[in-house]
Amino acid sequence: MRIVNNLSRAINLPPSNYRDRNVEAYYQPYPPQQKKQPSESVKQKTGFWGRFTSLVDIARMNRFLVLGDQGSHNENQMRVAQAIWQRYLNPEDTFGFALILGDNVYENGESELFNDAIYRPYEPLWKAGVQFCPVLGNHDVRQHDGSIQLNYWHALQEQFTRKILNIKSPQQNASTTPRYYTFMSPNEKVQFFALDTTVFLPGLDGTYKNNHVWARQLAKEQIQWLKKELARSKAEYKVVYGHYPLCASGMHASLEQKEMEQLSNELGRVFIDYGVDLYLTGHEHHYEKVRPFPFQQPGFVQIISGGGGKKERIFYPDKPPYPGIREAVISDFNFLVFDTNQDELTYKVISGDNAVLLADKVPRKHQSGQQIAIA
Numbered sequence: 001m002r003i004v005n006n007l008s009r010a011i012n013l014p015p016s017n018y019r020d021r022n023v024e025a026y027y028q029p030y031p032p033q034q035k036k037q038p039s040e041s042v043k044q045k046t047g048f049w050g051r052f053t054s055l056v057d058i059a060r061m062n063r064f065l066v067l068g069d070q071g072s073h074n075e076n077q078m079r080v081a082q083a084i085w086q087r088y089l090n091p092e093d094t095f096g097f098a099l100i101l102g103d104n105v106y107e108n109g110e111s112e113l114f115n116d117a118i119y120r121p122y123e124p125l126w127k128a129g130v131q132f133c134p135v136l137g138n139h140d141v142r143q144h145d146g147s148i149q150l151n152y153w154h155a156l157q158e159q160f161t162r163k164i165l166n167i168k169s170p171q172q173n174a175s176t177t178p179r180y181y182t183f184m185s186p187n188e189k190v191q192f193f194a195l196d197t198t199v200f201l202p203g204l205d206g207t208y209k210n211n212h213v214w215a216r217q218l219a220k221e222q223i224q225w226l227k228k229e230l231a232r233s234k235a236e237y238k239v240v241y242g243h244y245p246l247c248a249s250g251m252h253a254s255l256e257q258k259e260m261e262q263l264s265n266e267l268g269r270v271f272i273d274y275g276v277d278l279y280l281t282g283h284e285h286h287y288e289k290v291r292p293f294p295f296q297q298p299g300f301v302q303i304i305s306g307g308g309g310k311k312e313r314i315f316y317p318d319k320p321p322y323p324g325i326r327e328a329v330i331s332d333f334n335f336l337v338f339d340t341n342q343d344e345l346t347y348k349v350i351s352g353d354n355a356v357l358l359a360d361k362v363p364r365k366h367q368s369g370q371q372i373a374i375a
């Protein structure tokens, strides 16, 4: 608590009794109060599953939200956030944790905007105990290389989150959210690997001006860590997520083709060799599903979902500017809700008006318990 209090002063964290009338008026109905957590002795007696109180609760813990490029702190972000909250209140789609794909605070990751972009739009979700699992985007690392923002995420997580996920990272410490980490879904069907992709492309968008060498070193460390963790994973689905896509059909693809190819060369080969099923990413402000061919073989699915607070037209509507199969592309505000309770990994693409735009699934590549042989 001492860390949180210090951080509250340092980065203007909302106090635990923080209320904002504008936010309260925006959300109807207002969120239920967070349930009282069971005592340590009850947890020890009943184990992990004893912490959940109903079948809806258990199903919820095994669904997750995917949200990218949301941090515009304007009416667009609020509109999508309200749709997310309505979706959370639907027992069929309610979710326990959220993958946040970066560009969390526009334009420059300003610390004075953290409350407006990270906390306020999702206040009901924070108060319901949803566990946010963020990575950084290029806009986030323009100030302090994103490190102060990671402290802020950690402070919010400590203050509000019902911790259902066991986060593991070589960077783990008591005062900040790591830049890269792994965790399992509570039913242990899916293993997630969160990456800081911004350090793979220092210099892009003016990032890491004074820390180019440090950034590239961190990229190398992540690759080594990712290979090791993927190789020993026994999960049915291996899902990686990070801010930069390996290929895309939007504005950034028209400007950053070389950089996307570089990232594809570094990460795409690892994804194929180590059995990644799905790469979730943002940066572009639309929805796009693709089976890329970085090495002449369709080894994994990449899904872009970067419509959490900004919208952009598709720059290549007729033919994608990359080799591979583009299965769908939608220009709209959007977020995703994934369900790991089914045999296959299913998901819905949902608009800023809370309409289901598409229901789809990710095919499974291997059976539970199968490890990848390392070359």
Ligand SMILES: [Fe+2]
Pocket: 103, 137, 138, 139, 243, 282, 283, 284
């Ligand atoms: Fe971005």
